[in-house]
Structures are given as structure tokens and as C-alpha cells.
Amino acid sequence: MPDRYLKNAMRRNARKTVRRSLRTAPRGGRRGGGSQGLLWWLLAVLGVILIGAVISWLQGLGAEEPQERPEGAEAGTLVRVIDGDTLIVELDGQDERIRLLNIDTPESVHPTEPVECLGPESSAHMETLVSPGDEVFLEYDQERTDRYDRMLAGVWADEVLLNVQMARAGYGAPVHYPPNDRFLAAVEQAWEQAEADGVGLFAADLDCEPALP
Numbered sequence: 001m002p003d004r005y006l007k008n009a010m011r012r013n014a015r016k017t018v019r020r021s022l023r024t025a026p027r028g029g030r031r032g033g034g035s036q037g038l039l040w041w042l043l044a045v046l047g048v049i050l051i052g053a054v055i056s057w058l059q060g061l062g063a064e065e066p067q068e069r070p071e072g073a074e075a076g077t078l079v080r081v082i083d084g085d086t087l088i089v090e091l092d093g094q095d096e097r098i099r100l101l102n103i104d105t106p107e108s109v110h111p112t113e114p115v116e117c118l119g120p121e122s123s124a125h126m127e128t129l130v131s132p133g134d135e136v137f138l139e140y141d142q143e144r145t146d147r148y149d150r151m152l153a154g155v156w157a158d159e160v161l162l163n164v165q166m167a168r169a170g171y172g173a174p175v176h177y178p179p180n181d182r183f184l185a186a187v188e189q190a191w192e193q194a195e196a197d198g199v200g201l202f203a204a205d206l207d208c209e210p211a212l213p
Contacts, residue, residue: 073137078130083108084122084171099150100163102183103172117208118201122171129165130157141180154183167191170200173213
């Protein structure tokens, strides 16, 4: 059940509890009725407070630490998505192949490797996060290119770090190719959350065998 439905249902139940308590509370005219009525009223208020605390706890579970794009990141325009961890971005009028740092998603377009479990789904998820023509911002680490001449970067779109989002969705496993580790801690934390949530490569109903690290 989505959180918003659960929260609304709990609020409705809280209101019903208060009304029911007020209706059933003994009247003050009976012996001891005043103290019993007060007790019922206090119990109803306590119930509302407890339900409010639970709702706040549920909201905290779904909250994510805010991300803020750092100043000085290089601006570019997305040309197209290659797969879950590779993009083509236009920088200063030149199309560049960008490899997202510190994540590794299932292969779907590798010329010498077979399509891996959830490879196409990983690419499709990236396409839900960013589309051709979107402005993106690149943040680099110590080594800016790999042996395939791909640029290595953290990629931001709409104040969202795509590297972390792919990990949180259960598609981007953490990887570390020294010396680049700028985004590794955030990716690892997001990957652990994906495992706890049972999403992506951690889903229980997969019809293929995931290649987990």
C-alpha cells in the first residue's frame, strides 16, 4: 500500500477513535462519570498523538538526504542514453561519451558481451531520469578518462545525481577503479537501500539470474 494511502487511512481512523470515545464516554451525571469521561478523553488524545508519531516515522522512512549540485560542475546537453551507466553528452559543441563513475549496470549493448539480467531494464530506467535535450552537469574526479577514452563523471540532472539514483533503483552496483572514489560512499549507501527495498537486481520475482557483485 502506498504511504499516502496508509497515512490517510490512519488519520481517518484517528478521527473515528476520537468520535467513538466521545460518544461512549460516561456522562458527568453518573457516579464517577466525570473521572471516567476524562480518562476516555485522555486515552483518545493519546491515541491521536501515537498515530501522528507513526505517520511522522513513515515519512522519515521515505525521505532522502537532499542532494545539491556543486558549483563549478560542467554544463552539457544530453544527446542520448547508451545504457544504464553510459551517456552521450554534448560539451562545447562536441559529443562526448560519458561513463558514470563508481557504478556498474548490467550490460545491454556491449559489442562482445551478452545482454545481462536486467540490462534493458537498466537502460530504460536511465531514460526515465534523463531525456535527450536535457541540461546535465558533470563533476569529475582525479582521472577524467578511461582506457576507452570515455569521460568519467558524476552526472547531475534536475539536482539529482544519476549515479546515486541508478544505485538506489537497484541497477548500479558500486565499483571502485582507483583513484576515483568521489561518489563511492553515496553509491554504496544507495545500493544498500536498494537491497533493503528489494528492488532492481534484488527483486524477488526476477526471471533471470542477476550478476551481483
